[in-house]
Amino acid sequence: MALNPTVARVTDRIAERSRDSRQSYLDRMRAAAEAGPARAHLTCGNQAHAYAAMGEDKAALAGGRAPNIGIVTAYNDMLSAHQPFERYPDIIRAAAREAGATAQVAGGVPAMCDGVTQGQTGMELSLFSRDVIAMSAAVALSHNTFDSALFLGVCDKIVPGLIMAAASFSHLPAVFVPAGPMTSGLPNDEKAKVRQQFATGEVGRDKLMEAEMASYHGPGTCTFYGTANTNQMLMEFMGLHLPGASFVTPNTPLRDALTTAGTKRAAEITALGNAFTPVGEVLDERAFVNGIVGLMATGGSTNLVLHLPAMARAAGIRLALEDFADLSEVTPLLAKVYPNGLADVNHFHAAGGLGFMIGELLGAGLLHPDTRTVAGDGMELYTQEPKLRDGALVWEPGTGISQNEKILRPAATPFQPTGGLKQLKGSLGHGVMKVSAVAPERHVIEAPARVFHDQDSVKAAFKAGEFTEDTVVIVRFQGPGANGMPELHGLTPTLAVLQDRGLKVALVTDGRMSGASGKVPAAIHVTPEAVSGGPIAKVRDGDRVRVDATAGTLDVLEPDFDQRTAVVADLAANGHGLGRDLFETFRKAAGPATDGACAIL
Structure with missing residues (x-):
């Protein structure tokens, strides 16, 4: 399918608008990559400080021949979406050893929950926490001992901040590793009804608290299609997750297998191997256009209209509101997930999810098919679904048919002809x-x-x-x-x-x-x-x-x-x-x- 002319025109316009800033960015990226593995330039004293506590990995780190993966984590156990990350460093270190690599937690970044601060004074720090996260991640990677990076984050400002940091370390490969949504609880429309009843005085705070706790009830991302889950969609559309990784629930064998696979892929795509994939080359104009198309096709969060321009600027790319508007005019709305419908993201995933949607948009000529991704070249990879077969992780062709057209529709029969x-x-x-x-x-x-x-x-x-x-x-x-x-x-x-x-x-x-x-x-x-x-x-x-x-x-x-x-x-x-x-x-x-x-x- 030929690329939609509006998608092509908007992409060309972004590239022209960004020509000087993007070229300067790429020049810096290539200069950093050509300098070689970072640890080769560190003194013995520098390295001794970095490896002192690494136990069985010390010899591999000191040898300097094995890839070293930096983990930047947004773990805390107040955010349900980030609580599962507590287990990830152990999983990642073990997977790195299996791949002949090493992994270290480079640093943590703050991660506040907008659900906790809604309507509270703390919400006034929320947007700028994105910039603090970017700077904190930069501090973590500034030790300059890493050949690639794994970014552990899910929610509202965390993923955009981590993208800004990843883009600023453009010469390093970057794989984003999600935690997944919590299992479905009280339906979102029932929760919203109780909130309105409380606002009018029809029910008391006890009923409101009961409904909220039944909705937000366990580890994982909130199940409505808000900013956190929109972030996860974007990471897949922009090629920074492994295919199908976004909406697998926490603490399951498939979730752990995807984390292991993400680690091994981060080791494979360093400059030490034959599949070098610096994140600066993944985050190009086409990737951002694909992300905007995904935003429109899913009816995603308005917060990403703020975050995508900031993320793009970190990669030398200049987005404008007209880009969003023009892409919205040609992108059909393919999903109805709360608040746009009654389904939650688990229902969306079961209906065919992002793999089905990406296949439909590729077939309609609305996505750039030839982007670089952390999984390899081409968005066709993201129409596949991860499965465990006899304990081994494999990717298989996704469903070519929506399993529930009240939630997810083909591009030929969308919920509406234009975006969200x-x-x-x-x-x-x-x-x-x-x-x-x-x-x-x-x-x-x-x-x-x-x-x-x-x-x-x-x-x-x-x-x-x-x-x-x-x-x-x-x-x-x-x-x-x-x-x-x-x-x-x-x-x-x-x-x-x-x-x-x-x-x-x-x-x-x-x-x-x-x-x-x-x-x-x-x-x-x-x-x-x-x-x-x-x-x-x-x-x-x-x-x-x-x-x-x-x-x-x-x-x-x-x-x-x-x-x-x-x-x-x-x-x-x-x-x-x-x-x-x-x-x-x-x-x-x-x-x-x-x-x-x-x-x-």
Whole structure:
């Protein structure tokens, strides 16, 4: 199948836009690779420090002829998705020895849980934790004793931060090793119903807690299709996982076998062998386009519209919102996974999962088939499924037929002909909307504005019964420069209740929504942000606002709007408490959301 002309055009546009920065990046990568294995340049004293505690691996490390794999881990046992990583270093070291290699935990990176910090002060550190993770991983690899790296991470900011670090060590091969989703618990739609009942006072906190604990109940990633599982999809579409690795549940024989295989592959693709695959060559324009197509086809998290530009910049590639918008227009929505549908990721995986979807998109000419991956050359490898046969890991052809077309459909009969995200532009600025979970009749909302400077004020107005008519809720001063751009996921139940009462409601914000944002139309990541004097800082209560995901527009319909002076808010309270004072430098340095809201690139 010939490559779709829009996919080809967008890829060429990205390459042209990135020509100078990408060439400079590749030149640096090649210079580092040509310098040879890092340990050859270390003194005996340097090496003795690095190997002192390595026991039976000391001789192999000192000999310098065996590949040495650096493990960068985001393990902690507060995150259910990362708790399984506690066992991984032992599995990896054993697998490395079998492959004639060695492995060392190079370092750990912080990993916070957005589910714990939703609606809390700590959420204001969440986005910038991505940049801290990138820097922490760079510190881990800076010892310069590694021939390749394994990155252990799953959740929201962790994978993007690890990608940024991997890209900065472009000459090293990098294999990403997931932990997998938890087994299915309370269905996500039932959990959401209880949340809405709690918001209206129909049930008490005891019932809410019971529902939440039944939903989030064991090791592994949360099972809805939020940012964490979108990350895992991306790693497969971009060729950084082994095929079929994303959605195998934790602590199972197949999961352990995939971790072992990932280790052995990391040893095979170093510069010491014949299959050298530096990550800088995997992370090219085609890989990022494939990732964006995967995002659209699955109806993935809006957070990746922030993270992908930051990840790409680390590899010398410049993405723009127009790239997302154009690819969305030609990518069919093939999956319905909560919040876009009732199924969870385990149901999606059982229906055929990423292997089926990648095969469909390749067949439709919507993916670059010839990308380099950690598994080898070509995306066709990612249509295969891992299986255990007599205790041995093998890859077999995946299903060519969806096992449940209520969850996963062929490209010829998609849920909708275009992707899950829409770019919005107008007098209010530049933003995005996740439309895959929003009913078509709610893609256009025109109503008076109610303006707030934090989400708690919205909840207070709701409890006071102030929302009695169609409303566009404006929540501003929530951008990266104002308070670190926290997710406003806590507004989802409140606004959903208003919508269920028959009101037409929409959210407009320079902040973020959760990867699990649902059925309420939300124009998010609005730039320029309010703290920079963006148009969103000029909106007043009662202004007529039009949010139009069909036309891709975002406007205030008041004749004097352009002539107004932007409001200035007192943000002094954002600078202190729970570590926020340590992040002042990040808030001052953060770029716009359209460039990834990054403070370090």
